[in-house]
Amino acid sequence: MSYQNQGRSRSNFGRSPGRPFNRGGRGGNRNRFAGKGASINPAMYINKAVVQTEQEIASVTHAFVDFALEPEIQQNIKHQGYESPTPIQDMAIPLILQNLDVVGLAQTGTGKTAAFLLPLINKVLLDNQQGVLIIVPTRELASQISDEFEKFAYGLPVSKVLCVGGMSMSNQIRSLRNNPHFIIGTPGRLKDLVDRRFIDLSLFTNVVLDEVDRMLDIGFIRDIRYLIDQMPKERQSLFFSATMTRDAESVLHSFSPNPSVVKIKSRDTSTQVDQDIVKIRPGTNKVDILSEMLMTEEFERVIVFGRTKHGINKLEKILSERGLRVTSIHGNKTQAARQRSLNDFKRGYVQTLLATDVAARGIDIDDVTHVINYDEPGSYDDYIHRIGRTGRAGKVGKALTFIG
Numbered sequence: 001m002s003y004q005n006q007g008r009s010r011s012n013f014g015r016s017p018g019r020p021f022n023r024g025g026r027g028g029n030r031n032r033f034a035g036k037g038a039s040i041n042p043a044m045y046i047n048k049a050v051v052q053t054e055q056e057i058a059s060v061t062h063a064f065v066d067f068a069l070e071p072e073i074q075q076n077i078k079h080q081g082y083e084s085p086t087p088i089q090d091m092a093i094p095l096i097l098q099n100l101d102v103v104g105l106a107q108t109g110t111g112k113t114a115a116f117l118l119p120l121i122n123k124v125l126l127d128n129q130q131g132v133l134i135i136v137p138t139r140e141l142a143s144q145i146s147d148e149f150e151k152f153a154y155g156l157p158v159s160k161v162l163c164v165g166g167m168s169m170s171n172q173i174r175s176l177r178n179n180p181h182f183i184i185g186t187p188g189r190l191k192d193l194v195d196r197r198f199i200d201l202s203l204f205t206n207v208v209l210d211e212v213d214r215m216l217d218i219g220f221i222r223d224i225r226y227l228i229d230q231m232p233k234e235r236q237s238l239f240f241s242a243t244m245t246r247d248a249e250s251v252l253h254s255f256s257p258n259p260s261v262v263k264i265k266s267r268d269t270s271t272q273v274d275q276d277i278v279k280i281r282p283g284t285n286k287v288d289i290l291s292e293m294l295m296t297e298e299f300e301r302v303i304v305f306g307r308t309k310h311g312i313n314k315l316e317k318i319l320s321e322r323g324l325r326v327t328s329i330h331g332n333k334t335q336a337a338r339q340r341s342l343n344d345f346k347r348g349y350v351q352t353l354l355a356t357d358v359a360a361r362g363i364d365i366d367d368v369t370h371v372i373n374y375d376e377p378g379s380y381d382d383y384i385h386r387i388g389r390t391g392r393a394g395k396v397g398k399a400l401t402f403i404g
Contacts, residue, residue, distance in 0.1 A: 040380055045373075045401040047275040049391065060090045067093050069122050076154050077118070086111030091262045093119050096238065101259035103252060104240045108211070108385075109364060109392055110264055112240045113148045116208050121149070123206070123236075124158050124181045131204040134184045135227065137215040139164040139335050140342065140363055142184050145210070149182060158182070163199075165189045166335030173198050187215065187223035194230060201230035209255070212241035212248050217381075221247060228255060272391030273371075273399050280404035287318050289402075290374060294324050294352055300369045301345075302352045305386050307375040312354045315374065319352070328354040357382055363389060373401040 064077050064085055085093065088106045095102050096119035106112055116134075124130045136142050146162045153160075161175040163185030169192070176183075176198050183190070183199065193199045207228070209215070215224060237256040241248050252259070280286055293299055306312045309330040316328045327341040327350045345353040346365055355363070357377070368390040377383040383401075390397025 040376065040383065042277055042401075042403050044380060045275055045277045045383070045399075045403070047273075049272055049274045049396045060084055060087060062090050062094075067118070068097055069118060070125050072156055073118060073122055073125070073152060076152050076156075079154075080151055082114075086115075088112055088262065088264045089115040089118075091264070092116070095260050095262070096120070096236075097122065099123075099236055101237045101256040102239070103256075103259045103261045104238070104264075105242070105244060105262070106240070106264035107242050108388060112210065113145055114152070116210075116238050116240070117145070117149055117152055120182075120206060120208070121153050121156070121158055125156060128157065128181065130181065130206060132182045132206040132208070133190075133201065133204045133227075133231070134182065134208040134210065135187060135190065135215070135224065136184070136210045137186065137218055137220065139166055139186060139338065140329075141211060142186055143335075143339060144364055145184050149184070160184060163189050163193055164335060166333070166338065169193075187220040187227065190227055191223045194227065201227065202232060205232055205235045206238075207231060207235060208238045208240070209251075210240045212239060212251065213243045213245060216245065216247045216251070221251065224251060225254065272395075273387050273397045275387065275399045275401075277401050277403045280402055286374065286402055286404070287315070290315075290372065291319060291322050291324065293372070293400075294319070294326075298369065300351070301348075301365075301367055302370045302372060303363075303365075303368055303386075303389050304352055304354045304372045304374050305377070306354060306356060307378075309356060311375065312356055316354050319354075324352065325350040326352040326354055330356045357386070365389070366392065367395070368392070368397060371397065371399045373399070376401060376403070 062085060064082055065074060067085075069077075088104055088110050092102055092104050092115040096116060104112060104115060120132050124132065134142075134145060136145065142162055142164045146160065149160050159178065159180040160182035161172060161178075161180040161184070163172050163176075163183055165186060165188055169189075172189075172193070176193070183204070185193075190199065194201060209224065215221075237259065239252055239255055239259065244252075278289065280289070290304070294302060304315070306315060309332050312328050312330050316326055319326045327344050329338045329341050333341070341353065342363070342365075344350045371387050371390045373383070373386060377386055387397075387399035390399060
């Protein structure tokens with residue numbers, strides 16, 4: 001498929017996967033929503049998806065019924081329709097049930113949440129004096145873990161509270177006074193509540209750090225160390241990260257002296273996602289090209305990444321005025337507004353979600369057909385994280401990166 005953009009340039013965004021888009025000259029309208037990925041070779045944005053065969057899937061040795069989980073939890077698992085665990089669940093759950101410290105190295109979307117929630121809910125069900133602290137990088141990820149908790153702990157005498165910024169602290173404080181078994185939160189809000197003495201971490205003998213690499217990228221290392229230092233030395237510690245960077249390793253050494261390590265070798269994102277570039281010719285308006293794409297039938301459920309909050313707001317206004325169903329998430333929105341945008345996107349009320357990198361951490365939405373990098377990512381790691389929002393659950397997705 002190809003189209004003519006106001007008679008000025010041609011962009012073949014529907015060409016066969018794996019082939020580059022227009023090889024026109026450099027330049028284009030980059031000043032208002034400019035990206036910062038100039039150091040990334042554009043050739044790295046081009047790759048054809050490879051459909052995974054059944055033989056490539058990692059082997060799993062257990063069914064959920066094989067795990068020593070209480071019958072009520074097993075019933076909730078069954079009610080959710082789960083039978084076979086993912087590889088990270090298969091390997092980590094038995095170790096956590098043995099009260100061992102565990103380091104799980106696995107990509108986002110591999111089932112890490114259930115890998116730690118199920119055995120910890122089981123632990124609290126057996127001993128209601130247990131307290132569990134779960135630290136995550138973003139509000140969205142905290143909300144997703146909270147939602148998963150409600151599914152697995154349905155009908156059980158196990159409580160939780162969500163402690164994140166952008167939501168009423170007074171409501172969170174009221175919930176904390178009920179001494180919840182689980183606290184799920186982001187480092188900044190948790191530190192505020194600890195400093196104000198609404199959370200006593202000396203009472204929490206279980207801690208989970210999830211998506212550690214992302215927390216360190218965002219700059220939470222000091223807050224994480226501060227929170228861990230407030231906890232008892234005798235505790236069960238669970239540490240999940242996609243990568244083991246030098247900073248992550250440093251945190252790990254202070255986190256647990258001798259953990260069991262579970263590493264899940266995952267396929268490169270490139271095997272699941274058709275990746276290509278859209279060349280922006282001089283004098284061409286990026287917004288016009290994006291608008292025409294979103295008006296095309298194949299772009300059913302789309303996430304568009306931009307660099308700045310201001311740029312995302314401006315883009316949302318322009319696209320809305322053109323009659324496109326869009327919404328946005330970024331750091332300046334309240335948590336309630338961000339959650340409304342995510343819910344509207346998940347339920348299909350809008351076609352397109354506009355997002356900055358920080359706000360998009362932890363987004364897990366099914367059936368995203370396309371990721372569009374309206375602004376280039378700041379690093380190749382950011383690029384891989386962005387395009388990992390599509391091509392999930394065995395489906396092939398498409399990723400397009402605007403290059404000017």
